[in-house]
Every structure is written in C-alpha cells, then in structure tokens.
Amino acid sequence: MSAHPAESEALLTPSEVATLFRVDPKTVTRWAKAGKLSSIRTLGGHRRYRESEVRELLNGVPQPREGKA
Structure with a gap:
C-alpha cells in the first residue's frame, strides 16, 4: 500500500502556475502562504x-479577452 494516494495526480511548479x-x-x-492555494x-x-x-x-478567475482594442 502506498503512503501517497495522490501520486498519479499531476503536480505543477510555481513557475507553471504563475x-x-x-x-x-x-x-x-x-x-x-495565505492559504488560497495548498502546496506540497x-x-x-x-x-x-x-x-x-x-x-x-483558474476556472473561477475571469480571463482577459483576446483581440479587444
């Protein structure tokens, strides 16, 4: 039995998230650090x-519209 049940889940670096x-x-x-996002x-x-x-x-954050002048 594995000690890390979420091993198969993809992890992102701070740079990738940024x-x-x-x-x-x-x-x-x-x-x-503020608790808005959990880290490992x-x-x-x-x-x-x-x-x-x-x-x-990310789905809760409004995205900028492309091509708007």
Whole structure:
C-alpha cells in the first residue's frame, strides 16, 4: 500500500502556475502562504501544486479577452 494516494495526480511548479495565471511565481508562493492555494513540499523543500486544484481556481478567475482594442 502506498503512503501517497495522490501520486498519479499531476503536480505543477510555481513557475507553471504563475504562467497559467499570468502572475509572478512569487505571487503564487504568497497565495500558498495565505492559504488560497495548498502546496506540497518536495524532499528538497520546493513547493508543488496539484493541477486539479489550480485548474479549479483558474476556472473561477475571469480571463482577459483576446483581440479587444
């Protein structure tokens, strides 16, 4: 039996999350510290974010319209 049940779920780096939201990676880290987004720590101490949670949060954020002058 595995100690990590969510092993198959994709994890994103702060940079990948920042690209999706069009913000700086430090902003993503601040969101995690504020509890707006949960993070997982790697053995090296780096943060990783569950893709499903990020996508859910992203769907609640209004997207800028393309081609609007």
